[in-house]
Amino acid sequence: MAQTAHLPRVLFLGMQGRFSYAPLRALLEAGIQVCAVVIPAKTGYDMELPAIQKQEQFPLSHSILPVLNFSINSSILDVARKRNIPVWKVWQLSNPETIRVLTLYQPDMICVACFSKRIPREILNIPRLGCLNVHPSLLPANRGPEPLFWTFRDGNEQTGVTIHLMDEGLDSGAIVAQEAIEIPDGINYPELEQLSAELGGKLLAQSVWDMYNGVAVVVRQDETKSSYHPFPHDDDFVVPVAEWHARHVYNFICGVVSWENPIHLLVGNKTMYVKKAISYSHITIAQNDTGVNKQPDEGIWVKCKQGSVLVE
Numbered sequence: 496m497a498q499t500a501h502l503p504r505v506l507f508l509g510m511q512g513r514f515s516y517a518p519l520r521a522l523l524e525a526g527i528q529v530c531a532v533v534i535p536a537k538t539g540y541d542m543e544l545p546a547i548q549k550q551e552q553f554p555l556s557h558s559i560l561p562v563l564n565f566s567i568n569s570s571i572l573d574v575a576r577k578r579n580i581p582v583w584k585v586w587q588l589s590n591p592e593t594i595r596v597l598t599l600y601q602p603d604m605i606c607v608a609c610f611s612k613r614i615p616r617e618i619l620n621i622p623r624l625g626c627l628n629v630h631p632s633l634l635p636a637n638r639g640p641e642p643l644f645w646t647f648r649d650g651n652e653q654t655g656v657t658i659h660l661m662d663e664g665l666d667s668g669a670i671v672a673q674e675a676i677e678i679p680d681g682i683n684y685p686e687l688e689q690l691s692a693e694l695g696g697k698l699l700a701q702s703v704w705d706m707y708n709g710v711a712v713v714v715r716q717d718e719t720k721s722s723y724h725p726f727p728h729d730d731d732f733v734v735p736v737a738e739w740h741a742r743h744v745y746n747f748i749c750g751v752v753s754w755e756n757p758i759h760l761l762v763g764n765k766t767m768y769v770k771k772a773i774s775y776s777h778i779t780i781a782q783n784d785t786g787v788n789k790q791p792d793e794g795i796w797v798k799c800k801q802g803s804v805l806v807e
Contacts, residue, residue: 627703744772744799
């Protein structure tokens with residue numbers, strides 16, 4: 496990290512979850528000044544409410560751990576409280592009052608990690624060095640709101656994290672940093688999200704310093720290689736086992752079972768509800784005409800395009 500006379504000033508936009516927490520923690524541990532945290536309001540906008548409102552910071556109790564002793568279960572509000580960082584709850588990002596409040600902080604950059612509101616041009620124009628977003632895919636692949644779900648759905652063996660400059664498109668801005676993650680068999684969504692968040696935090700902090708010091712190498716995304724996925728629907732939790740290899744079926748079930756959406760296997764012309772995947776085999780376990788093989792006290796082997804998967 497290059498030595499500078501001043502620290503980068505950053506506004507952080509995020510939510511209460513692991514994918515916002517790890518990047519905020521990484522920024523602070525890298526010596527970056529987070530001048531305010533902005534979170535989306537949970538309720539609908541009431542015309543009698545201000546477009547943006549400062550959230551009350553409750554005093555810390557003696558049971559709170561020291562400032563740098565972060566916990567995996569902490570939220571960005573815990574971090575802000577420990578560091579005395581102001582928190583703003585926002586209903587309308589494009590409202591002149593919101594723009595006025597955020598502009599007063601004179602940030603060098605805005606950093607975004609899992610923020611549920613579309614960020615308008617008026618906000619993107621506030622920081623002098625631009626807005627950086629943490630996205631859990633190897634852009635331009637898997638643009639959209641839930642890239643990790645589609646990583647499991649597509650049976651990818653590799654994903655990654657991209658730090659990109661934000662424009663008015665969807666995850667389409669120029670890439671500042673990117674690194675791959677190999678996906679092990681049986682990993683679940685929270686585990687992969689945590690790996691992505693930790694890597695995203697590291698890359699985000701380095702990207703802020705690189706942008707601040709004028710050494711960032713920025714690369715445009717190749718639109719010919721882009722892909723976009725929307726938020727998953729119920730049909731996306733149905734697995735056509737005759738079209739997927741057993742490893743793909745196994746890893747998808749392991750990956751998304753924590754979503755608590757019913758997962759169904761399409762076996763022939765029937766569907767089978769499954770609670771979890773136990774294991775898989777590259778060879779086909781002896782089946783009856785229905786494509787399944789029930790094993791007492793073990794589970795049910797289901798024939799796939801190649802191999803079989805054992806499910807409960």
